[in-house]
Amino acid sequence: MSSVGHTFYHLVSAGSHGDESSHTNFFCFQPAKMTASVYILLASVAEAYAITVWQLSEVPTWTIYLGFLVLNFVLYGFYNVFIYPELFSPLKNIPGPPGGRTIGGHAKAKFEAPKGVTLRNWIESIPNDGILRVKEIFRADAVIATSPEILKTVLVDNAYDYTKAHQIKRILRQILGDGLIVVEGDVHKFQRKKLLPSFGVGAIKDLYPLFWDKSTELIQRLSSLPDSRNIAFCEWCNRATLDIIGVAALGKDFDSLGNAELPIVKKYNEVLHPDPAKQIWFLLSFLFPQKLVAKIPFWPLPAIMNRLRIDLSAFAKEIAIERRTEMSSGVSLESRAEKMQLRRADVLSTLVRANELTDVELADQILTMMAAGHETTSSTLSWVAVLLSKNPDIQARLRDEIRANLPSPNDGESISTGDMDKLPLLNAICHETLRLYPTVPFSARTAIKPTPIGGVVLPVGGQVWLPIYAINRSTRFWGADAEDFRPDRWITNDSFNNNGGAKSNYSQLTFLHGPRSCIGQGFAKAELRCLVAALVGRFHLELAEADAKYFPVGMITVKPANDALLNFSVVEGW
Numbered sequence: 001m002s003s004v005g006h007t008f009y010h011l012v013s014a015g016s017h018g019d020e021s022s023h024t025n026f027f028c029f030q031p032a033k034m035t036a037s038v039y040i041l042l043a044s045v046a047e048a049y050a051i052t053v054w055q056l057s058e059v060p061t062w063t064i065y066l067g068f069l070v071l072n073f074v075l076y077g078f079y080n081v082f083i084y085p086e087l088f089s090p091l092k093n094i095p096g097p098p099g100g101r102t103i104g105g106h107a108k109a110k111f112e113a114p115k116g117v118t119l120r121n122w123i124e125s126i127p128n129d130g131i132l133r134v135k136e137i138f139r140a141d142a143v144i145a146t147s148p149e150i151l152k153t154v155l156v157d158n159a160y161d162y163t164k165a166h167q168i169k170r171i172l173r174q175i176l177g178d179g180l181i182v183v184e185g186d187v188h189k190f191q192r193k194k195l196l197p198s199f200g201v202g203a204i205k206d207l208y209p210l211f212w213d214k215s216t217e218l219i220q221r222l223s224s225l226p227d228s229r230n231i232a233f234c235e236w237c238n239r240a241t242l243d244i245i246g247v248a249a250l251g252k253d254f255d256s257l258g259n260a261e262l263p264i265v266k267k268y269n270e271v272l273h274p275d276p277a278k279q280i281w282f283l284l285s286f287l288f289p290q291k292l293v294a295k296i297p298f299w300p301l302p303a304i305m306n307r308l309r310i311d312l313s314a315f316a317k318e319i320a321i322e323r324r325t326e327m328s329s330g331v332s333l334e335s336r337a338e339k340m341q342l343r344r345a346d347v348l349s350t351l352v353r354a355n356e357l358t359d360v361e362l363a364d365q366i367l368t369m370m371a372a373g374h375e376t377t378s379s380t381l382s383w384v385a386v387l388l389s390k391n392p393d394i395q396a397r398l399r400d401e402i403r404a405n406l407p408s409p410n411d412g413e414s415i416s417t418g419d420m421d422k423l424p425l426l427n428a429i430c431h432e433t434l435r436l437y438p439t440v441p442f443s444a445r446t447a448i449k450p451t452p453i454g455g456v457v458l459p460v461g462g463q464v465w466l467p468i469y470a471i472n473r474s475t476r477f478w479g480a481d482a483e484d485f486r487p488d489r490w491i492t493n494d495s496f497n498n499n500g501g502a503k504s505n506y507s508q509l510t511f512l513h514g515p516r517s518c519i520g521q522g523f524a525k526a527e528l529r530c531l532v533a534a535l536v537g538r539f540h541l542e543l544a545e546a547d548a549k550y551f552p553v554g555m556i557t558v559k560p561a562n563d564a565l566l567n568f569s570v571v572e573g574w
């Protein structure tokens with residue numbers, strides 16, 4: 001498809017793949033709900049006309065019309081919120097948690113911190129056959145997927161019968177642009193196909209020298225700090241992972257490890273740092289259109305967030321245009337590639353070379369890769385450090401394993417995927433952390449057509465909640481010690497077992513599954529094991545504050561509160 005054709009397609013399908021809903025969330029004005037609104041308008045005109053023709057009232061016609069309009073909207077809202085869910089919803093016989101009788105339904109459970117505790121209690125305590133009925137805001141239709149079979153139908157078998165929840169996309173778009181995470185349907189299939197080769201096993205293998213270089217730089221910079229106590233580790237994790245994604249995805253070394261004052265680092269910090277004001281902004285943006293939130297008087301945050309969005313988009317567009325110009329400047333790509341090994345393989349260059357995306361579309365992919373590709377792994381790295389600080393015995397065992405098998409970063413030798421595969425405890429610790437602290441603890445899908453699920457048909461607009469954190473910690477899949485940090489569950493006969501002892505893949509939802517699963521999961525795991533190996537090989541880590549201060553915070557992605565304040569001390573001998 002040509003760029004123009006693709007863009008046109010994108011526009012058209014953005015409408016047709018929109019998040020239509022019929023019964024759901026009456027008060028949220030989306031295109032398909034216009035149908036109901038048009039009926040209401042027509043009915044109001046007809047009723048007003050009848051009254052006027054039959055001369056039943058002397059009030060002016062427009063007043064009668066307005067009166068009927070308001071009345072019909074109120075009746076329709078009342079029907080949707082109070083009558084339909086109890087009497088007509090196809091989900092009415094599915095078991096579900098008590099409550100949900102107010103206009104907020106059960107939606108509060110999605111916003112609690114840490115996300116998933118209530119969902120986990122429901123999943124474990126209410127007998128069900130793979131789905132639980134919950135009520136969304138305005139008591140709209142929703143279910144929680146609770147069994148591997150149902151998760152498979154939603155994430156794999158019928159993946160394209162759903163879109164992501166439109167409220168979440170509205171917020172994600174602010175940070176990620178219209179990249180792979182946000183697009184739907186055929187546009188998604190097209191973009192994913194273009195991006196997949198850059199995330200294959202071979203491509204990741206080639207990135208190990210980069211991962212190790214940046215891991216080495218991280219520990220060197222931490223070693224040279226004048227005071228190695230009370231380090232805000234989250235910030236260091238962000239800088240290391242931003243540098244890695246910069247080179248791997250954009251062929252650009254931001255060198256944020258060397259320069260904390262870099263504008264791009266500051267902008268991402270501002271956008272992604274979880275604080276109470278931002279959580280309120282998130283909640284309001286979830287419930288109301290962005291334009292409305294932007295108009296809240298005496299509150300500068302929406303304007304600041306908008307400014308950051310514009311700046312990040314401009315930055316991404318500049319990179320896209322610069323790369324396209326550079327690659328079409330007449331210099332042979334092959335000779336250029338020979339000179340710049342990594343740039344040849346970076347995601348952006350691959351996309352530019354394919355020549356199927358416009359500059360705006362390229363900029364959207366850049367925004368997506370940069371944000372999705374650094375914040376997520378960064379958060380997991382900080383959780384690994386916190387968990388190992390709380391478990392010094394496991395930390396010491398890991399240090400022994402690393403030192404026995406990997407060259408010291410001082411030696412300047414690089415490492416390979418084969419070196420890392422030999423370290424069962426390292427892999428086990430990374431997987432156990434990803435299980436216990438999934439960076440994205442919750443996601444949801446909206447049905448775009450009537451879709452069978454667990455013996456019922458979910459109507460258009462019905463939501464499926466994907467309780468990532470809750471499933472990852474469910475005793476049903478992980479046994480009585482599901483909530484414990486026990487890396488050894490991932491080791492059998494001294495080898496990494498790849499499943500943590502769980503019977504199904506769907507017991508671990510950290511990257512989700514199917515065609516909309518995380519495209520960067522191989523990348524993230526490889527990067528993580530390099531960073532953890534260098535860090536724990538070199539330092540002894542301990543919490544700088546009381547244990548209770550390290551809890552998950554954040555709205556869409558979560559990280560340790562308190563910026564994961566840690567103390568580092570060099571352990572000599574490696």
Ligand code: HEM
Nearest residue numbers: 180181372373376377380439440443511516518519520524
């Ligand atoms: C520990 C690290 C990571 C975690 C926990 C994570 C988690 C996830 C999850 C849960 C999704 C699905 C979201 C949904 O459907 O609601 C996702 C999608 C995605 N992730 Fe990741 N991610 C990580 C790292 C990365 C990295 C390193 C990259 C890029 C280099 C990346 C790029 C993406 C993209 C592009 C998608 C959208 C895929 C699609 O819809 O086809 N992620 N990620």
